[in-house]
Amino acid sequence: MARLSKILGPDGERVDLDALFGEPQAAPQLYGYRQATSPQHVDGLTPWRMAAIHRAAANGEPQAWLELAEDIEERDPHYLSVLGTRRRQVCQLPITVEAASDAKEHVAHADFIRDWLKDGVLDDALFDMLDAIGKGFSVLEIEWSSTPKKVVPTAITYRPQRWFIPDRVDGETLLLREGVSGQPLSPHKFVVHRHKAKSGLTIRSGLARVASWSWMFKAFTTKDWQIFIQNYAAPMRVGKYDQSASDQDKAVLAQAVFNIAGDAAAIIQKGMEIEFIGLKDTGKSADAYEKRCDWLDRQISKLVLGQTTTTDAVSGGHAVSQEHRLVQEDIERADAKALSTTVKRQLVRQIIAFNFGPQEAYPDFRIGRPDEVPLKEVVEALDKLGPQGLTVEVSQVRDRLGFTEPAPGAEVIGGRPKS
Numbered sequence: 286m287a288r289l290s291k292i293l294g295p296d297g298e299r300v301d302l303d304a305l306f307g308e309p310q311a312a313p314q315l316y317g318y319r320q321a322t323s324p325q326h327v328d329g330l331t332p333w334r335m336a337a338i339h340r341a342a343a344n345g346e347p348q349a350w351l352e353l354a355e356d357i358e359e360r361d362p363h364y365l366s367v368l369g370t371r372r373r374q375v376c377q378l379p380i381t382v383e384a385a386s387d388a389k390e391h392v393a394h395a396d397f398i399r400d401w402l403k404d405g406v407l408d409d410a411l412f413d414m415l416d417a418i419g420k421g422f423s424v425l426e427i428e429w430s431s432t433p434k435k436v437v438p439t440a441i442t443y444r445p446q447r448w449f450i451p452d453r454v455d456g457e458t459l460l461l462r463e464g465v466s467g468q469p470l471s472p473h474k475f476v477v478h479r480h481k482a483k484s485g486l487t488i489r490s491g492l493a494r495v496a497s498w499s500w501m502f503k504a505f506t507t508k509d510w511q512i513f514i515q516n517y518a519a520p521m522r523v524g525k526y527d528q529s530a531s532d533q534d535k536a537v538l539a540q541a542v543f544n545i546a547g548d549a550a551a552i553i554q555k556g557m558e559i560e561f562i563g564l565k566d567t568g569k570s571a572d573a574y575e576k577r578c579d580w581l582d583r584q585i586s587k588l589v590l591g592q593t594t595t596t597d598a599v600s601g602g603h604a605v606s607q608e609h610r611l612v613q614e615d616i617e618r619a620d621a622k623a624l625s626t627t628v629k630r631q632l633v634r635q636i637i638a639f640n641f642g643p644q645e646a647y648p649d650f651r652i653g654r655p656d657e658v659p660l661k662e663v664v665e666a667l668d669k670l671g672p673q674g675l676t677v678e679v680s681q682v683r684d685r686l687g688f689t690e691p692a693p694g695a696e697v698i699g700g701r702p703k704s
Contacts, residue, residue, distance in 0.1 A: 318462040354493035372415040385646035387678035410441035417480035421491030436639040510574035621653040
């Protein structure tokens, strides 16, 4: 029987202690569905097979698709680079925690979250949460720690998406890949971040679903390009022998012809001849492969970053680069807003509820560059408008300046003199 405690979740329901503090539910297995390694699907991939993998994912069997998405990141340096740029761009943004109000308890809640953030547990997890950009969703399992003073996450561990399946009914609820129909995820034990590149089912909204086609066509082009270079970049060697040459002479000549490309040296008998035949206009043919690969890379840049200037040198000068940078910042803000919502709903509220009980209002958690008035102008405005009657909550000013509520008995600077 599950052990229930006085710890309540944000919904007011008592928490199952065995599930919250017990063994991880989605730990890797040596045998079974959750093995650390996975098969690769890129070898021998064809458009028909790719379409079949996409179709199976849309119909509720996403394992092959999720494995393919992971393979593409490992094999395409450009896709990995731009996707990593987008993810790291959000991970390094400042984090702001604001109290729900100026009430003493709400200020204490915000300070509690700020203290937990100093442990760096969330910093380690943000990059993995943003894996949802490529695959549509990401799942991380929370390891909770309980002491007499607090209940907080001490680790937030990434779990491969291929270990999960969508519910057959709604297509959205994630289940642990276990048994025939899957196992529901334990409450308060997982952070599920979803990325919506388009409306519709989450499994069909990841960028990798679109990027996979460009990657496959580029892989075909790259393979043809390598064959072309192997066959035509070096001149063809033709060995000639006269009618009196013996079989041994012919073998020596053949070995010289085959080895001279790599070894760049050979010994043949006098009277034998090796002729090098070069092809004309091979440069134009090689350019066609390069241009196609570059074009496909630019499509990937547009897909992931919304522009190409930050990854490819294009004409247009400084003005174009500034416009493209604004596009990238728009995407950054959207990613940061979605990530902030996930953390607030699935981590911040649980932490506060477990430690202070369910609340009507929780601290506001935001990831992103402050799109606000510069601090200098804020201070000047308070200095000038305060005497004129402007009133502002002290907690808002402290949050804006990045200061916390002074601890009782702490040495402080400032404050109003007592009358």
